Amino acid sequence: MELVENWLQKLKGMDLEHLQRTLESYSAFGPLPGILLPFAESFLPVLPLLVFVAANANIYGLFLGSLYSWLGVCAGSLLLFWLSRKLGGHFGGWLRRRFPRAGKLLGYVERKGFTPIFLFACFPFSPSALINVISGLSGISFRSFALAILLGKAVMIFAVSLLSFNIGDLLEQPWRILLALVLLVVMWFGGKRLEARYQLK
Numbered sequence: 001m002e003l004v005e006n007w008l009q010k011l012k013g014m015d016l017e018h019l020q021r022t023l024e025s026y027s028a029f030g031p032l033p034g035i036l037l038p039f040a041e042s043f044l045p046v047l048p049l050l051v052f053v054a055a056n057a058n059i060y061g062l063f064l065g066s067l068y069s070w071l072g073v074c075a076g077s078l079l080l081f082w083l084s085r086k087l088g089g090h091f092g093g094w095l096r097r098r099f100p101r102a103g104k105l106l107g108y109v110e111r112k113g114f115t116p117i118f119l120f121a122c123f124p125f126s127p128s129a130l131i132n133v134i135s136g137l138s139g140i141s142f143r144s145f146a147l148a149i150l151l152g153k154a155v156m157i158f159a160v161s162l163l164s165f166n167i168g169d170l171l172e173q174p175w176r177i178l179l180a181l182v183l184l185v186v187m188w189f190g191g192k193r194l195e196a197r198y199q200l201k
Contacts, residue, residue, distance in 0.1 A: 034060055034068035035075075042076025045129045049073070053124075053157055054164035066161040070154055077121075077132050077149045084136025091137060106138040113140060114148045121152025124160060 034056045041047040056065035109116065117135060120126040135145050 031060065031064070031068045034065065035072040038069045038072030039076040040072075042073060042080055042129060042132070045127065050124050050160055050164075053160045057161035057164055062161055066158045069157045069161065073128075073153050073157065074150055077128065077153065078146060080129065080132040081136040081142070081145055081149075084133045085142075088137045106134065109135055109138040110140050113144045117145060117148035118152040121149050122155045124156055 034052075037047070037052045038049060038056075041049045041052065053065075053069045056069045059065060060068060117131065117140075120131050121128065132149075
């Protein structure tokens with residue numbers, strides 16, 4: 001247990017340069033480290049997801065790095081949602097009866113469906129692990145949750161990767177900032193249209 005705690009403390013304290021050197025030292029494992037670190041952050045939100053995403057973009061390239069980060073984060077989020085739903089059992093109902101405010105939150109997630117989960121997934125500082133657990137305890141459909149996570153995390157990860165990839169050139173390439181903003185708007189409207197079309201609420 002102490003070994004795991006030391007490892008977590010070491011990961012939390014890593015800066016981008018140190019993490020890049022560490023990941024490069026595991027290059028024999030291919031994309032696996034770049035996928036597993038974002039996956040682990042889904043369960044351990046104390047880990048620095050932004051640093052992982054930035055390191056992946058600079059090690060594997062903008063598109064492959066974004067893809068590996070997205071695969072890891074989405075797989076972790078969907079697994080945590082599934083575990084919450086399966087293991088939570090009647091815990092959601094107990095929460096509603098015992099804590100009315102928690103019941104209102106679960107009801108809000110069920111009523112609004114796609115939109116709040118998508119927006120939370122788009123922002124890198126949102127408490128994603130908590131959102132995944134709450135969504136699992138609520139009555140929202142897996143399809144609606146999965147769509148919101150897949151699209152929202154795609155926006156967040158690609159935007160962070162775009163802004164952190166060769167960050168020294170960012171001021172000379174302002175189109176990268178504009179593209180990140182456009183991507184957010186397009187994905188939000190696209191997700192709303194899909195939600196309406198397939199009645200995912």
